[in-house]
Amino acid sequence: MSLEASPEAPADGSTVPAAADDWGDGAKVRRAWSTRGLPAALVALLVAGIAGTALYIGVTARIDRAPRWSRDLLERAQTHVWRDGWTIAAGAIAAAVGLWLIVLALTPGRRSLLRLRSPGGAMTVYMTRRTAASFLRHTALASSGVLDARVRMGRRKAVLRVDYHFRDPDDLHDELIERLEERANALTLARVPRVDLRLQPVSGR
Amino acid sequence: MRTVCNRILLFLAGLVLIGGGLAVAARGRGWYPDLLRTADKPFITASQAERLTDHGWWWWVAFGVPGLILVLALWWLLAQVGRRPVRSVRVHDTSDHAGDGPSGLGTGFGMVGDEADTLTVSGNALADAIEDDLAYVSGVEHVTAHLVRRRHGPTLRVLVRAEPGAEPRELLGAVRDRVLPNAREAVGLEALPTVLTLRTSRGLPKRHLD
Numbered sequence: 133m134s135l136e137a138s139p140e141a142p143a144d145g146s147t148v149p150a151a152a153d154d155w156g157d158g159a160k161v162r163r164a165w166s167t168r169g170l171p172a173a174l175v176a177l178l179v180a181g182i183a184g185t186a187l188y189i190g191v192t193a194r195i196d197r198a199p200r201w202s203r204d205l206l207e208r209a210q211t212h213v214w215r216d217g218w219t220i221a222a223g224a225i226a227a228a229v230g231l232w233l234i235v236l237a238l239t240p241g242r243r244s245l246l247r248l249r250s251p252g253g254a255m256t257v258y259m260t261r262r263t264a265a266s267f268l269r270h271t272a273l274a275s276s277g278v279l280d281a282r283v284r285m286g287r288r289k290a291v292l293r294v295d296y297h298f299r300d301p302d303d304l305h306d307e308l309i310e311r312l313e314e315r316a317n318a319l320t321l322a323r324v325p326r327v328d329l330r331l332q333p334v335s336g337r
Numbered sequence: 338m339r340t341v342c343n344r345i346l347l348f349l350a351g352l353v354l355i356g357g358g359l360a361v362a363a364r365g366r367g368w369y370p371d372l373l374r375t376a377d378k379p380f381i382t383a384s385q386a387e388r389l390t391d392h393g394w395w396w397w398v399a400f401g402v403p404g405l406i407l408v409l410a411l412w413w414l415l416a417q418v419g420r421r422p423v424r425s426v427r428v429h430d431t432s433d434h435a436g437d438g439p440s441g442l443g444t445g446f447g448m449v450g451d452e453a454d455t456l457t458v459s460g461n462a463l464a465d466a467i468e469d470d471l472a473y474v475s476g477v478e479h480v481t482a483h484l485v486r487r488r489h490g491p492t493l494r495v496l497v498r499a500e501p502g503a504e505p506r507e508l509l510g511a512v513r514d515r516v517l518p519n520a521r522e523a524v525g526l527e528a529l530p531t532v533l534t535l536r537t538s539r540g541l542p543k544r545h546l547d
Contacts, residue, residue: 180406186403190403206381213378220365227362230350255531260535273541
């Protein structure tokens with residue numbers, strides 16, 4: 133089974149094609165799961181390197197052509213005692229890396245992707261957080277009096293800091309909230325983000 | 338599949354590293370001396386080295402275990418780089434004249450049997466056609482599409498850069514109702530699972546006070 137969010141199974145002829153506005157609801161969709169290709173490649177490379185080195189040392193020692201560094205290494209292994217700060221540090225680092233690998237294995241990753249409700253037809257749609265932020269910023273900038281909007285997009289909440297001038301703040305707040313919430317709904321995100329609006333007046337240059 | 342394998346192997350590697358790392362650190366500190374032996378011995382004692390070199394089987398272990406691990410690790414590494422594109426899609430002639438040899442699909446240059454009624458379309462060509470089709474959907478600025486091979490057949494992966502004022506609902510509706518059916522009908526695919534990611538360009542610049 134693939135952990136990756138699988139697209140909905142196509143209608144197998146028994147069900148009529150979904151009506152144009154009958155989009156999937158947000159409750160069932162899952163997050164995007166990363167392949168974890170880079171960590172896997174790095175760990176594989178590291179393991180291959182260690183195993184290759186061990187094999188090389190074994191073979192060269194067997195045919196009595198061990199290079200100097202491998203003889204030095206074995207010499208050190210036979211003289212160095214366990215009770216040493218470096219041994220403890222190496223062990224602690226290895227344990228920390230191991231913990232990190234387990235975290236990587238168990239978490240979905242791909243935090244930048246927001247899942248959208250599926251339009252049906254075996255489609256799986258994502259939007260990057262930056263994209264959602266850009267859409268909301270565009271909407272905010274369309275109101276008169278708005279000079280700039282900076283959006284911090286979370287998974288559940290969009291925080292907009294809006295610079296404005298020559299407007300009544302309450303009036304602008306109501307207008308922006310209404311438009312932004314409408315826009316947030318129209319993005320068809322599986323989890324509609326809450327809009328947190330902060331107005332900042334800009335006076336003169 | 339690759340996701341699951343990677344995650345299982347990463348989890349196991351993490352367990353081994355945690356267990357090994359903690360054991361090494363504990364022995365270095367001298368904790369649990371009866372379980373981990375004393376900390377005041379070298380990594381490999383002289384008696385251990387003697388014992389190892391005395392046995393004939395030791396060399397087989399010394400070559401075999403690292404060799405096996407090496408091969409498996411390289412296999413795992415190479416599994417990460419596979420892009421698995423769809424090279425070609427076979428289109429069968431479903432017209433009334435199917436089976437009559439050279440068909441209207443433009444095949445049949447000396448081909449007989451099944452081949453004569455089958456046309457192959459390169460996966461790249463199909464993906465490019467879908468890209469071109471998508472570029473005309475309103476609100477779309479730029480598209481990249483790829484066909485990748487999955488267990489259940491070809492899967493389409495699309496990256497759409499939308500205009501900041503685009504309506505995702507209309508855009509996706511057009512993709513679902515027009516672009517994807519076109520692509521499926523063109524090559525006679527029953528289903529074309531699609532993973533689509535929306536992006537936008539930078540959007541409007543800040544307004545200046547002047």
